Amino acid sequence: MFFEVEMRRSVMVEPHELGGTLQMQRAMLRRLIKDVEKEVGSDEYGFHVAVTTVNGVSGGKIQSGTGAVVFSVDFNCIVFKLIEDEVVEAEVVSTGQQGFFVSCGPYASMFIHRKEMTGFSFQPGPSPEFNEWRDSGSVIHPKSLVRVRVKAHSIWDPKRKTFNVAGTLNGDLLGVVVDETGKDDED
Incomplete structure (x- = not known):
């Protein structure tokens, strides 16, 4: 789920940020953090969660025409990535006839299809926020906390700045953990 990885980026420092060594290092670090945050993933x-360590900086190259200096920076970054077959706890965001969506950290679009929850049946409500999935002892509705297994992971969508993930409730120890009232499934 959380990993620390080594990355490399080109970082541009504007001419007005060039000065003493300390001023240039601060400008480079600010720009690196801003660029990594803007990229999102x-x-x-x-x-991308956070830049943790700068490991090395190449000698800067002056960009013709602008006077900016471009550095190649090696750094460590904490990242968050779901992996296939990983079990996670997630909050139900919405429910519908085909299944339900959950949110797990920055992953707001993990979908559990009805075929991936054996024994559950859909119970429509008077409006979408009251739709439920039920089995013999559990109820899944928006705000429920469920334990799911990651089944498939899609590629990064830079426009929407997200991944699409599919999950399953089929398996041991998967299903409702807590509903929105805080009641455990085991109560």
């Missing part, structure tokens, strides 16, 4: 690493 990548297919290879998942969601």
Whole structure:
């Protein structure tokens, strides 16, 4: 789920930020953090959480025409990425006839299809926020906390800045953990 990975980026420092060594280092670090936050995530690493360590900086190259200096920076970054077959706890966001969506950290679009929850049946409510999935002893509705297994992981969508993930409730120890009232499934 959380990993620390090594990354490399080109970082541009504007001419007005050039000065003493300390001023230039601060400007480079600010720009690196801003660029990594703006990127949000990548297919290879998942969601970028935080830059932790700068490991090395190449000698800067002056960009002709602008006077900016471009550095190649090696750094470590904490990332968050779901992996196939990983079991996670997630909050139900919405329910419908085909299944339900859950949110787990920055992953707001994990979908559990009706075929991936054996024994559950759909119970429509008077409006979508009251729709439920029920089995013999559990009820799944918006705000329920469920334990799911990651089944499939899609590639990074840079426009929407997210991944699409499919999950399953089929398996041991998967299903409702807590509903929105805080009642455990075991109560």
